[in-house]
Amino acid sequence: MRTLASELSSKAGQQVELSGWIHRVRELGGISFVVLRDRSGTVQLVYDGKVEYTPESVITVRGTVQANEKAPGGYELQVAETELLAPAEPDLPIAVNQDPEKIGIEAILDNRIISLRNPKVLDIFRLQSSILQHFGEYMRSREFTEIKSSKLIGTGTEGGTGLFAVEYFDSKVYLAQSPQFYKQAMIASGLERVFEIGAAYRAEKHDTPRHLNEYVSLDVEMAFIEDENDLMDLELGILQHIFEGVARDHRRILEEWGQTLPSAEQLEATPRITHDDAKQLASERLGKRLFEINPEAERAICDWAAEEHAVEAAFVYGFPRKKRPFYTYPDGQKTKSFDLLFRGLEITTGGKRINEYAMLLETLPKFKLTEEGLGDYCTIFRYGCPPHGGFAIGLERLTQKILGLQNVKEASLFPRDRRRVRP
Amino acid sequence: MRTLASELSSKAGQQVELSGWIHRVRELGGISFVVLRDRSGTVQLVYDGKVEYTPESVITVRGTVQANEKAPGGYELQVAETELLAPAEPDLPIAVNQDPEKIGIEAILDNRIISLRNPKVLDIFRLQSSILQHFGEYMRSREFTEIKSSKLIGTGTEGGTGLFAVEYFDSKVYLAQSPQFYKQAMIASGLERVFEIGAAYRAEKHDTPRHLNEYVSLDVEMAFIEDENDLMDLELGILQHIFEGVARDHRRILEEWGQTLPSAEQLEATPRITHDDAKQLASERLGKRLFEINPEAERAICDWAAEEHAVEAAFVYGFPRKKRPFYTYPDGQKTKSFDLLFRGLEITTGGKRINEYAMLLETLPKFKLTEEGLGDYCTIFRYGCPPHGGFAIGLERLTQKILGLQNVKEASLFPRDRRRVRP
Numbered sequence: 048m049r050t051l052a053s054e055l056s057s058k059a060g061q062q063v064e065l066s067g068w069i070h071r072v073r074e075l076g077g078i079s080f081v082v083l084r085d086r087s088g089t090v091q092l093v094y095d096g097k098v099e100y101t102p103e104s105v106i107t108v109r110g111t112v113q114a115n116e117k118a119p120g121g122y123e124l125q126v127a128e129t130e131l132l133a134p135a136e137p138d139l140p141i142a143v144n145q146d147p148e149k150i151g152i153e154a155i156l157d158n159r160i161i162s163l164r165n166p167k168v169l170d171i172f173r174l175q176s177s178i179l180q181h182f183g184e185y186m187r188s189r190e191f192t193e194i195k196s197s198k199l200i201g202t203g204t205e206g207g208t209g210l211f212a213v214e215y216f217d218s219k220v221y222l223a224q225s226p227q228f229y230k231q232a233m234i235a236s237g238l239e240r241v242f243e244i245g246a247a248y249r250a251e252k253h254d255t256p257r258h259l260n261e262y263v264s265l266d267v268e269m270a271f272i273e274d275e276n277d278l279m280d281l282e283l284g285i286l287q288h289i290f291e292g293v294a295r296d297h298r299r300i301l302e303e304w305g306q307t308l309p310s311a312e313q314l315e316a317t318p319r320i321t322h323d324d325a326k327q328l329a330s331e332r333l334g335k336r337l338f339e340i341n342p343e344a345e346r347a348i349c350d351w352a353a354e355e356h357a358v359e360a361a362f363v364y365g366f367p368r369k370k371r372p373f374y375t376y377p378d379g380q381k382t383k384s385f386d387l388l389f390r391g392l393e394i395t396t397g398g399k400r401i402n403e404y405a406m407l408l409e410t411l412p413k414f415k416l417t418e419e420g421l422g423d424y425c426t427i428f429r430y431g432c433p434p435h436g437g438f439a440i441g442l443e444r445l446t447q448k449i450l451g452l453q454n455v456k457e458a459s460l461f462p463r464d465r466r467r468v469r470p
Numbered sequence: 471m472r473t474l475a476s477e478l479s480s481k482a483g484q485q486v487e488l489s490g491w492i493h494r495v496r497e498l499g500g501i502s503f504v505v506l507r508d509r510s511g512t513v514q515l516v517y518d519g520k521v522e523y524t525p526e527s528v529i530t531v532r533g534t535v536q537a538n539e540k541a542p543g544g545y546e547l548q549v550a551e552t553e554l555l556a557p558a559e560p561d562l563p564i565a566v567n568q569d570p571e572k573i574g575i576e577a578i579l580d581n582r583i584i585s586l587r588n589p590k591v592l593d594i595f596r597l598q599s600s601i602l603q604h605f606g607e608y609m610r611s612r613e614f615t616e617i618k619s620s621k622l623i624g625t626g627t628e629g630g631t632g633l634f635a636v637e638y639f640d641s642k643v644y645l646a647q648s649p650q651f652y653k654q655a656m657i658a659s660g661l662e663r664v665f666e667i668g669a670a671y672r673a674e675k676h677d678t679p680r681h682l683n684e685y686v687s688l689d690v691e692m693a694f695i696e697d698e699n700d701l702m703d704l705e706l707g708i709l710q711h712i713f714e715g716v717a718r719d720h721r722r723i724l725e726e727w728g729q730t731l732p733s734a735e736q737l738e739a740t741p742r743i744t745h746d747d748a749k750q751l752a753s754e755r756l757g758k759r760l761f762e763i764n765p766e767a768e769r770a771i772c773d774w775a776a777e778e779h780a781v782e783a784a785f786v787y788g789f790p791r792k793k794r795p796f797y798t799y800p801d802g803q804k805t806k807s808f809d810l811l812f813r814g815l816e817i818t819t820g821g822k823r824i825n826e827y828a829m830l831l832e833t834l835p836k837f838k839l840t841e842e843g844l845g846d847y848c849t850i851f852r853y854g855c856p857p858h859g860g861f862a863i864g865l866e867r868l869t870q871k872i873l874g875l876q877n878v879k880e881a882s883l884f885p886r887d888r889r890r891v892r893p
Contacts, residue, residue, distance in 0.1 A: 423893035
């Protein structure tokens with residue numbers, strides 16, 4: 048019967064069996080102190096004499112639990128018996144038991160199979176799992192149905208550029224940039240409220256700390272909304288639930304990464320400003336005239352929100368028509384769309400969509416699109432589709448900003464960029 | 471303030487507002503009865519005189535709730551005011567308000583955008599959402615961490631055949647057949663217990679009622695197991711939790727499709743038989759000598775389990791080495807692997823994996839593989855990987871068998887097969 052490292056304090060004086068990885072070995076005055084790592088944490092093992100196991104070897108040990116004030120956690124195991132389950136070769140390319148900041152991101156990603164063993168690196172993905180849990184929980188509590196749509200599409204609703212082509216038997220298809228088409232189809236089907244957690248692909252050549260060519264999109268779509276404010280309200284509810292859940296589940300990880308999360312009240316105060324005002328505000332703060340909301344402006348707007356509204360987040364709404372996809376609901380020369388900026392980074396794009404067939408047909412030529420060219424898309428609207436809208440949250444960007452990571456690639460288990468297709 | 475169809479019975483005598491789709495229109499003696507459909511169900515609207523709206527048009531109506539024994543559900547809405555939100559064209563290619571069995575699977579899939587409006591068809595995906603929920607819930611309750619791995623891989627761990635190629639900038643990558651490589655990497659990382667819900671791709675040319683070229687895989691991997699029996703125990707726990715949850719959430723859907731689910735006790739009795747015994751048993755039942763466990767044999771084995779063990783499920787274990795991938799843990803000429811057959815169909819393949827580096831290096835040449843050819847795979851084992859194993863449940867196959875669907879494609883929102891890449 049296996050005991051976990053985290054359970055040791057309740058077993059003082061008992062014989063127990065532990066299994067895990069050799070995290071660190073230290074010899075002192077004829078005694079060896081071995082830190083053993085398992086999924087619950089670490090524990091100190093005490094051996095008489097020298098220990099021959101290499102770091103990262105997997106062992107099972109049996110012995111007696113002893114209280115020891117000097118041991119991390121206050122308890123240690125006096126080892127009677129060790130079984131070597133899987134020896135590790137001694138040529139580890141990077142250290143697993145050091146602060147990952149000393150290693151550098153390129154080495155961390157190049158040696159991903161090994162760097163994920165670093166507890167602080169692995170904690171990023173423990174926390175990410177918690178984001179997924181609380182996102183799904185909240186959506187279900189609001190009567191949203193989870194869908195799984197195809198990632199292999201004939202044409203792109205976001206326009207044909209930036210798509211990866213797939214050789215599909217004798218034809219060519221593309222990897223979906225978003226489940227936009229399918230979310231809208233499910234709105235019209237009668238589900239009314241849907242969410243999807245799935246991969247999204249962008250064949251963009253940027254290699255920046257903000258971009259991934261493959262990412263996980265937390266997608267939401269809701270029918271019978273009035274306007275984009277309903278969507279911003281919904282997103283605040285989602286983020287409040289995720290932040291509360293993550294803070295409850297992973298206080299240790301947040302502390303370790305030196306982060307705290309906005310409270311529900313702070314999030315509630317997130318300002319909503321127009322695209323024009325946001326551009327103006329960022330221009331003033333940066334002392335130069337901006338023609339678009341670039342990454343520098345996103346940071347300036349969040350700084351302003353932190354100062355004026357005590358939250359590092361801002362909704363920007365009312366984007367011009369030409370900056371948004373054809374399906375965005377128009378509002379004169381503007382659109383009923385929004386972005387959410389959080390801690391200096393756009394983590395969400397969303398908006399109300401065109402739901403009326405006649406309006407859609409009128410819009411297509413303005414974007415040089417045709418009904419035929421969009422495949423089955425227009426069928427959704429031909430037969431009655433209610434007013435609706437939605438948005439997508441980038442999972443890796445949200446993870447990055449929760450933990451204060453420098454690069455979004457750190458928040459992807461196996462990131463894909465222009466040069467990186469392994470491991 | 472919108473009222474849902476399901477809430478009508480608690481609002482007798484009140485003025486309410488409903489929104490939804492026009493499901494059916496019937497005129498009788500100068501009165502029109504309109505069935506309105508929303509995400510919660512249907513409700514009868516009563517109009518004086520003729521109604522001009524086409525089926526599937528989306529409307530908002532206001533009126534008074536009245537008890538009426540003859541109305542479905544016992545209540546109806548006497549309409550005072552109607553707002554047309556989105557008119558539907560009158561040329562619906564297939565009927566939405568009829569039994570889908572009358573339409574036929576080809577028409578259902580060819581007109582997928584429309585057929586999903588059929589309530590009985592849509593219910594398949596309401597139930598599927600519930601499977602996803604209860605799968606994740608159970609895994610987390612057992613301390614499994616949810617992961618999201620890349621679907622773009624350099625080489626296949628399942629061998630190079632059956633992969634779809636992707637044009638990735640100036641190089642070529644492939645769509646992953648399974649997250650096998652990444653699940654094992656996360657075992658070795660120290661997470662010990664991981665699950666993933668993600669797309670899997672098989673470039674196989676079959677076009678059968680059992681196959682999809684893109685499907686959703688519910689993947690599980692667990693460290694520090696003894697043998698494949700631990701995995702079968704785990705899978706029974708998962709299925710018990712899913713079946714209980716689905717039966718609780720969706721009794722109506724199960725009844726509508728004429729299905730019941732095995733109880734926890736019935737599942738517990740699932741027999742575990744060797745591959746040799748299963749072949750022998752199926753041969754006897756079918757009155758012919760079988761050389762492999764083909765679809766006919768899978769049905770015969772489940773029939774036997776239903777008769778002898780009162781459950782339409784059987785674990786088959788001990789597959790020969792040459793029938794399993796190289797990473798399967800050997801057991802003489804057999805392997806520590808298993809399939810789960812449920813209601814005549816294989817819904818899971820799994821097993822213990824090779825975790826020792828030396829054993830892996832010894833195994834590769836037997837499968838004509840090399841350490842270099844497998845890319846980063848062997849790094850997982852070079853540095854200490856505990857004993858482990860796992861399995862994958864096909865989401866669409868599980869949905870199919872829960873509802874008694876004829877074809878697995880009915881359980882995929884937007885199925886992909888050799889000919890079908892739209893909608």
